[in-house]
Amino acid sequence: MKAERAHGPACGVGTLERATLTAEIHDLYDGQGDGDRLLAAFRAAALYVPLAENEPICSAETDGVQWLYAFTSTTEVERFARARAEAGTDPGWASGRIRHWTVLGSRLLDIAVPAAVTETRTPTGVAVDVGGIRPLLMPPLSGIVPDPVAVDLLEPDRRA
Template sequence: MHQVRMLRAGAGDPAMMLAQFRLSAVLVPLWGDTAVWTADQRGLRWILAFSSEGELAAFVESKGLASDGCPYMTVLGSRLLDVAVPDLGVPGGIALDVAGKEPMLLPPVRGIVPDGVAVDRPELMGGTGSGGRVRG
């Protein structure tokens, strides 16, 4: 994704990158018949998504699997963030192109995922609606 490259170069706009992701069709590998492939790390669950078939193939090969044997679905980034992440049932986000040269994490924070599943909600941060900041 163009905006990811720009961010990595220090010239990108995070809001533009997020907007581009939300409007983009991404590939999500399936585990079994219907479950999306996820990875758990440090208490968060990451839905794996890929910007192209090449990025997906690189990931599958990195796992030692045959690239033709990995079923996937194509879905809009907005659908992943607004529907799939809340359906995880645990805090989670999106891991984009994890085996590629330009991986990007979209963490479960306000402004990226729905507020109700964000880990930086004021009630979780000890605040009382102060925008997630804890006053000292």
């Protein structure tokens, strides 16, 4: 399988930051994580966002939360796509071509998450490296996503 870039930041933008994010995720799993550093690294990193056939961004809903998928490497995208193709979840990826955007984490949190909430009326977060060795969830909570879509700040009657 080969990941093919659809479009995104110019070459090099967010690349060093992606390595920093990977190191921060590793630290988190080793019990040395720092939430502020992790969030800053996520926001600065250029992440790979696979495109599903009929969706603007590949996502899934679990327990009332929609998760937009993002990956720290094309290897992680390919692993995810292979698993989906083998499971029959997305047979279009069986061809071996996975289109993706390269998007800064800050744009995922500040633009894509609110847009998804507006479209689906479902709390939305970002799932990083789903199916990988060290997955990470950026939940729809204040301090991570914009306050208007943070579930912990919504009035009880506005929660999904």
